[in-house]
Amino acid sequence: MYFDPVEGLDRQSLEEIQSERLRDIVRQAACSPFYSRVFQEQGVDPLDVRGLSDLALLPLTSKEDLRASYPDKMLCRPISEMVRLHASSGTTGAATVVFHTAKDLRTWADLVARCFYMVGVRPHDVFQNMSGYGLFTGGLGIHYGAERLGCLTIPAGAGNSKRQIKLLQDFQVTTIHIIPSYALHLATVFEGLGLDPRDLFLKTALIGAEPHTEEVRRRIEGIYGLKAYNSYGLSEMNGPGVAFECPEQHGMHLWEDAFLPEIVDPATLQPMAEGQVGELVLTTLTREGMPILRYRTRDLTRFLPGPCPCGRVHRRIDRILGRSDDMIIIKGVNIFPMQVERVLMGIPEVGQNYLIILERKGFLDQIKVKVEVKSEFFVEDMRVLKGLQDRITGLLRDELLITPKVELVEAKSLPQSEGKAQRVMDLRGEGHG
Ligand code: AMP
Ligand code: ZN
Numbered sequence: 001m002y003f004d005p006v007e008g009l010d011r012q013s014l015e016e017i018q019s020e021r022l023r024d025i026v027r028q029a030a031c032s033p034f035y036s037r038v039f040q041e042q043g044v045d046p047l048d049v050r051g052l053s054d055l056a057l058l059p060l061t062s063k064e065d066l067r068a069s070y071p072d073k074m075l076c077r078p079i080s081e082m083v084r085l086h087a088s089s090g091t092t093g094a095a096t097v098v099f100h101t102a103k104d105l106r107t108w109a110d111l112v113a114r115c116f117y118m119v120g121v122r123p124h125d126v127f128q129n130m131s132g133y134g135l136f137t138g139g140l141g142i143h144y145g146a147e148r149l150g151c152l153t154i155p156a157g158a159g160n161s162k163r164q165i166k167l168l169q170d171f172q173v174t175t176i177h178i179i180p181s182y183a184l185h186l187a188t189v190f191e192g193l194g195l196d197p198r199d200l201f202l203k204t205a206l207i208g209a210e211p212h213t214e215e216v217r218r219r220i221e222g223i224y225g226l227k228a229y230n231s232y233g234l235s236e237m238n239g240p241g242v243a244f245e246c247p248e249q250h251g252m253h254l255w256e257d258a259f260l261p262e263i264v265d266p267a268t269l270q271p272m273a274e275g276q277v278g279e280l281v282l283t284t285l286t287r288e289g290m291p292i293l294r295y296r297t298r299d300l301t302r303f304l305p306g307p308c309p310c311g312r313v314h315r316r317i318d319r320i321l322g323r324s325d326d327m328i329i330i331k332g333v334n335i336f337p338m339q340v341e342r343v344l345m346g347i348p349e350v351g352q353n354y355l356i357i358l359e360r361k362g363f364l365d366q367i368k369v370k371v372e373v374k375s376e377f378f379v380e381d382m383r384v385l386k387g388l389q390d391r392i393t394g395l396l397r398d399e400l401l402i403t404p405k406v407e408l409v410e411a412k413s414l415p416q417s418e419g420k421a422q423r424v425m426d427l428r429g430e431g432h433g
Contacts, residue, residue: 002312003117003149004110006257011313017257019051021285026058029291031076034069055260060269060281060294066096066236074290075099082289087135088235095135098235101289105144111241111255112145116175118246118253119229121204123150127175128167130182131209132158132419137239138209142177145241151175158182159418161189172201177231180212180220181421184352187223188412191375198225206231208240210420211320211338215345217249219352230319236295237282243317251304251316258286261315262294263303266324277302279324280317298323328358328424330365333402337423340369340404343395349377349388351411360428368405369396375411 002008006017029035030046039046042059049057072079082099100108121127127146133139133155146153156167158179164186167173178186183205190197202224207217208231220228232252233240242259243252254261260283263272272278280297284290300323304316322336329335337356344350351372359366371392379385385408393406415422 003114109144109148113148115244127151128154141239177206
């Protein structure tokens with residue numbers, strides 16, 4: 001029933017494994033130039049860490065620490081033992097690099113295979129990976145997991161939509177890995193070709209790599225006629241295979257035998273009360289080449305309370321609300337781009353793409369939302385469009401508590417990225433307006 005028996009362990013056995021692995025990983029981390037210095041500076045003796053209850057003795061690690069350790073000061077084995085490196089997509093600032101040994105890669109592939117298996121993917125399935133390859137972990141990371149499971153794996157890579165569609169048809173693909181914003185874009189390409197994605201053989205989509213709402217998941221499921229499962233990971237923690245939804249589609253099981261999760265208040269760094277939203281902090285429990293302790297992901301989420309009906313005890317995290325650095329502050333109001341998405345994607349006339357633009361008019365900050373309208377609703381009658389514009393403005397105002405400027409645009413007219421979508425354009429610092 002499980003890909004790995006560790007999925008079905010009881011809480012106590014799982015915590016015993018965690019304690020043992022934490023003890024080992026801290027001793028191992030002390031061999032890296034970075035942690036040996038930090039431990040010395042902060043008076044941490046790795047031998048004091050005997051189990052989970054000693055976690056607070058350890059320092060937090062930040063993205064800046066990773067940058068400062070560039071390229072290899074977090075390695076705790078010689079670089080000659082490393083067989084691969086990956087980098088973060090660098091949406092915020094300079095890239096950071098993570099190295100893997102051959103064993104690390106095997107462990108990672110097992111974790112990804114576990115995710116596939118959990119949602120019913122089996123060796124006879126045909127899998128197409130539509131995420132970018134190269135340094136981005138959504139390519140090779142997912143790829144080796146699918147091969148580990150035994151699927152026929154098509155490394156389609158990102159973009160080139162017409163070829164994607166041909167591969168889906170010709171090889172009767174049943175399972176795809178796709179970035180949610182690209183899944184919505186690809187739907188418009190199908191439409192342009194007069195094809196219905198429901199006529200394909202698709203059953204399962206793994207969607208992730210960027211924040212997205214329940215509304216977007218439902219759209220993807222409706223358009224393609226499949227089940228879509230949320231996949232969370234970050235290159236600092238390998239990449240995909242950190243947390244993944246089970247068939248219940250209610251929260252993502254975080255693989256606690258491999259990653260030790262905490263949720264902290266981003267301001268005070270103290271643990272949040274059970275069920276409260278905070279910043280996810282993760283420790284690699286198995287990586288031998290480059291362990292990272294208590295890494296501040298910047299991703300905001302919470303633990304979902306209670307057991308999951310699927311039987312796995314690995315705790316579930318909620319859909320990622322956004323990154324702490326994604327928060328927009330406008331006229332003193334805090335806004336997350338996902339609040340905008342939730343409203344827009346629930347409106348049937350709204351097309352598959354949108355863009356949030358922040359501007360400064362004089363001394364006043366202003367939020368403008370450009371919204372694509374589905375072609376069948378983009379009519380000549382100005383009164384109809386004006387009505388839609390007013391309706392969207394009202395719904396956004398109710399959600400955001402400030403009134404945005406809404407601009408309706410034609411389908412496929414907004415910029416489309418092949419990788420993670422850029423949902424916000426901040427023009428406030430550029431002397432516009
Ligand atoms: P990278 O290391 O470049 O692959 O980027 C990892 C980041 O992508 C994470 O820290 C999240 O901010 C974001 N991310 C990845 N998967 C998801 C997901 N399923 N939902 C929301 N955000 C995600
Ligand atoms: Zn479950």
